[in-house]
Amino acid sequence: MWPAEVVGSPEEAVAAAERLGWPVVVKVADPGASRRAGTVRLGLTGPEMVRHAYAELSGERVELAVQRMAPQPAVPTVVGMIEDPAFGPVVSFGLGEVTARLLQDQSFRLAPLTGEDASELVRSVRAAPLLFGEYGYPPVAVDALEEVLVRVGRLAHDLPEVFRLDLDQVLVGESDVMILGARATLRTPAGPRLDGGPRRLS
Template sequence: APAGAPDTAPAGGTAAQAAAPAGGAPGQVAAHQGETAAGAVSESGARLRPGVFAEPGPPVEIDATELLSCYGLTVWPAEVVRSPEEAVEAAERLGWPVVLKVSDPGASRRAGTVRLGLTGPEMVRHAFDEFADQLGEKVRLAVQRMAPQPAVPTVVGVIEDPAFGPVVSFGLGEVTARLLLDQGFRLAPLTREDAAALVRSVRAAPLLFGEYGYPPVAVDALEELLVRVGRLANDLPEVARLDLDQVLVGESDAMILGARATLRTPAGPRLDGGPRRLS
């Protein structure tokens, strides 16, 4: 590696190896990453092949679960359902208690789109019927097993900035991060030191360290997640935007509850290389 380049790969392995699922070879992972992005972009009519950059096409929004899995990041399981009985069956498979929420990427910003702590079939059916009454019978909902508590909600994102390249953002919760503009930003890729500084850069960071009545949580797992997200952003210029909303940081892990990515065909290769720093 060039002198001064950040050490984003774990000890004893490359970034590709770190992204590989168990039993997968680094070369297979690299191909899978390209296929994931290319396949999603091709749905809009654009073509994306390794080393070939076309004119920018319409952006495509996808569920980012598979893309994140290439980087060793797992999204908390959820199933989309279209009837009360499908919702009950999904809850039985996923395990109780569950959450029922509107299956809409923008729903997290609207009130009344989540029902928490449903512990049995009748509660799930009742919650489904409430959503159907409010939003119509064709509403698409998602069932998700409740994540372990206590946990601190955070939001993690990536945006491809035309001037700076890939930028990773971090904040605590929807309100403090976005409404109160309490977010931190770092240029990708991130070292572990960058991730630690990013976590501590927001005003609400003390909530992660056991202050104000909150339990101390697994900040090291959160920092590892940020490093991997930064690696993804650096590797894939096709990712114009990535939203992990929310990431619950618990006592032993950081759990991604949902993830969406906006992909587009880049007009050309990035002109910069190596570590990026704001001066």
């Protein structure tokens, strides 16, 4: 996870920025907020900018967080896992660009994933060329992204108490990936898998 701190006042936000290192972003702490416009202020380089951003966002009566700004350029992606009652744990992948979200440009594979599964999953979305240096984007660390997908698939397979996992956003840079937000839903008490047989998609 990329470093972030939840804050409760403008001065706490400034102190967090000093600890994390400039530049920073101030954003709504809920990872799901990245799907909504106007929930983040980027590229804040000093205390007054942080205070102003906090004042703008705190009017929504939501919990705010300060996070060190990830290096650019990077391609935003979304990785998820949910347990399907018929198929068991399923890993999802899509790009985090607004157009890709609106078009629901996502692909799915059953957990656990092999390296080959992860490679196919990345390349199966329609917006995949943006990861490989096309349309003006620089080529990014697809191998590191595939490693994240394999690990999410392993987590889903090994920990049945994890019912759902959302990594949003996963920024894929030129040499590494940065996970900016994560949210897990646990089933308590942990019970048996919902699927009752071998996992395969037809």
